Amino acid sequence: MGPSPVTLTRFILEKQAAPPGATAEFSALMAQIGLVGKMIAQVLRRAGLVNVLGVTGEINVQGEAVKKLDELANDTFLKVFQHSGLVCALASEELEKPVHLPENWPHGRYILLFDPLDGSSNTDVNMPLGTIVSVLRYEGTGGLPSEPELIRKGTHQVAAGYLMYGSSTMLVFTAGQGVHGFTLDPGVGEYLLSHENIRMPRAGKVYSANEGNYHKWPPGTRRFMDYLKTPDKATGRPYSARYSGCLVADVHRILLDGGIYLYPGETDKPEGKLRLLYEANPLAMVVEQAGGQASTGTLRILEVEPKGLHQRVPLIIGSREEVSLAEQFIQGMK
């Protein structure tokens, strides 16, 4: 049996896996996101050979050291999309301000908010990395969207997805009609359908968190972690820990096998680490579309009203059962 012959483009056109009324345009957009992924994957495959490891010496708007690969991934996005005629604005975790395309350039209706390279600490050690994209549509009449029009609640996303650079490169996305996964076949240079209509298990057996932060967490979060490590009455086994340092890879495992990922708020840093618009919102849309749940501990992620482009948010995401339980512990009900 050879691989599936269903390419990303064919799937979108045939299965209506696009936001209503936008099939051709959306399929062009996804193809360009796929291209960004192929270009980044190509660099990553040879990263140890071509002087792209390590840092640039810059500190980004997040206060984090910029890796050469962060910059390269960000530039790839800009190069692919600036003249594509598909977007009207781009905002990135790596850029302080959004990029508004000049009036005389070709424009489309889409707005992309992205984390060009997720899991940057993995770059120099050949571990998995990702790219996360949130897609909005500008419905305003005349002119280009202003900055507040990019700072929308997650429920306004028309599509969201990620690329994962692991042992294979995958593109996983939703346009509000289920979650679909494609694997890049490097031989033919196409993303081929490998995971149609992904449904998350209701509960899992894995947790993913940077437990080194345990003593910085508030009591409810710590009690939840203690619970996860308590042997199950029936099986005698506790949850298993799996943490790669790449949110995309950790959430991808949970999307397929169930369980919970958490990067909670800390007593001295209640907003947590992860970014609402570039990381939490798009992954929350994917996970909800697959039957899972995403929460701050007290609020549905997609309902958080953002106040700024680079806002951070605690993220608790995964199977319904574990996320609901985490909320109960965090809210002091357990």
Ligand code: AHG
């Ligand atoms: P980024 O590389 O885009 O800054 O994101 C890193 C994120 C995420 O991928 C990961 O889950 C988490 O930060 C790791 O943080 P810690 O090193 O604090 O565990």
Ligand code: MN
């Ligand atoms: Mn990230």
Ligand code: MN
């Ligand atoms: Mn990043």
